Amino acid sequence: MRIFVTGATGFIGSAVVRELSDAGHRVVGLARSDKSAAALTAAGADVHHGTLDDLDSLRRGAAAADGVIHLAFIHDFSNFAAAAETDRLAIEAIGEALEGSGKPFVVTSGTLMLAPGRLGTEEDAAMPTAHRQSEEAAMATVKRGVRSSIVRLSPSVHGPGDYGFLPTLIEIARAKGVSAYIGDGSNRWPAVHRLDAARLFRLAVEDAPGGARLHAVGDEGVPLRDIAAIIGRRLNLPVVSISQEEAAGHFGWLSFAASVDNPASSALTRERFGWRPEHASLISDLERGHYFKD
Numbered sequence: 001m002r003i004f005v006t007g008a009t010g011f012i013g014s015a016v017v018r019e020l021s022d023a024g025h026r027v028v029g030l031a032r033s034d035k036s037a038a039a040l041t042a043a044g045a046d047v048h049h050g051t052l053d054d055l056d057s058l059r060r061g062a063a064a065a066d067g068v069i070h071l072a073f074i075h076d077f078s079n080f081a082a083a084a085e086t087d088r089l090a091i092e093a094i095g096e097a098l099e100g101s102g103k104p105f106v107v108t109s110g111t112l113m114l115a116p117g118r119l120g121t122e123e124d125a126a127m128p129t130a131h132r133q134s135e136e137a138a139m140a141t142v143k144r145g146v147r148s149s150i151v152r153l154s155p156s157v158h159g160p161g162d163y164g165f166l167p168t169l170i171e172i173a174r175a176k177g178v179s180a181y182i183g184d185g186s187n188r189w190p191a192v193h194r195l196d197a198a199r200l201f202r203l204a205v206e207d208a209p210g211g212a213r214l215h216a217v218g219d220e221g222v223p224l225r226d227i228a229a230i231i232g233r234r235l236n237l238p239v240v241s242i243s244q245e246e247a248a249g250h251f252g253w254l255s256f257a258a259s260v261d262n263p264a265s266s267a268l269t270r271e272r273f274g275w276r277p278e279h280a281s282l283i284s285d286l287e288r289g290h291y292f293k294d
Contacts, residue, residue, distance in 0.1 A: 003205060004061045006030045006052065006090070007071030007108075009039045011161055012153070015198035016069060017043050023202055030061060030072065053086050055093040062097035067104040067205045070094060078253070084132040091134060095141030095148070105148040106204045107138035111190050111217065111264040112155055112257065119220070120264040122152075122213040135213075142210040149208035151201055153216050154264065155257055158285045159194035166282075168254050170231055170291060178240045179232035182247050185225025187261035192218040193279035203273045214269045218277035221263030226283065234292045 003020055007013040008029030017040070020027050027045040030052075031037040037047045050057025052072050062068050070091060074083040091107055098105055113135065114120035115127055126135045134150075141148045156165055173179040197216040204214050225239075232239035247255040269275055280288065 001066035001205070002026045002028060002064070004028045004030070004048065004065035004068045005045075005071065006058070006069070007073065008045065009036045010071060011163060012157055012194055012197055013071045014039070014043065015194050016071065016201045017045050019195075019198040019202045020205075021045065025202075028061065028065060030058075052090050055089060058090055058093045059097040062094040062105075065103070067106075068094055068098065069106045069201055069205055071108050071201075073108070084134075088133045088137045091137040091141070095137070095144060095146055098141070098146045100145040102145060102147055104205045104208065105138070105141060105146050106201060106208070107134055107148060107150050109135050109150050109152045110155065111152050111215065111262055112260065113152070114262070114264065117261045118263070120215075120262070122215050122266075122268040139211060147208075147210045149204050149210065149212040149214065151197075151204050151214045151216055152264070153197060154190040154192045154218070155262060156189050156191040156222075156282055157194055157197050157216070158191060158282050159279070160290050162194070162291070165189075165254065165257055166227075166286070166291060169227065169258070170235070172251060172254070173231050173235055173237055176250060178238050179228045179235065180240050180242045180250055181224045181228040182242055182244055182259045185228060185241065186223050187259060188221030188223055188263045189227070189257075189282075190217045190220055190262060190264040191222055191282035192216045193277065193281075193285065195279050196275075196277040200269070200273070200275050203275055207273060212272075214273065214275075215264055215266040217264045217266035217269075218279075219282050220265055222282050224258060227286070230283065230286045234286075234289070
């Protein structure tokens, strides 16, 4: 297939491009800069110039493709509502271009959209109070004849080159002089290796039926105190518990994720799509040391 990928040069997107290309698909990546375009060309992908808020460009890219994987998101946590709205409008625009075609459209979401404190599954709908409306927008396109599916990413998608939650926790520990967790640290993050997540996106665009939800979850739930313990040991820093009231001051924008209990299962994804995580678990990846190199 000719697959249009937004976010194709990102940490996850670049792995998706390689996964698709290795499987024989032709990839067309959205590029907002000459640097992104050069990276796509070097990866053997075609270039479609545009930005996430250029809806006409998104429509053209989608209309010329046999399928779409939407990974791009503006990670501006200081103005998350605006980023979420840009995401919703982008999904709607791509859906318009694919309307009535039956073509696959894979939309990215996250397990953090699920109700906390219980094991989330693929059968659970996103919380209606979630600020990001990507899942609702994707499901609306199914009614318009698009084979849309959702891949929910774990809050930690890890591996060399990661610039997400784990590196932020490490930076905070270095800056504060302690590796902290909140309360007893029993709250859990699901996790998945970047390369395992990339393979799931390929399986979704190839085979997922309209309305399917897939979970990119390798570890169902890693306690935050275990993550903090490794960070403290690697950085030779004290590992401490802080109160919920202290969390915002210590973790900043990451305080919500650092306090949420978000265990999630991928049992149905594994059963339905034959997906099996093959790469390092989160704890194993942290122990390899690459996260702690300057």
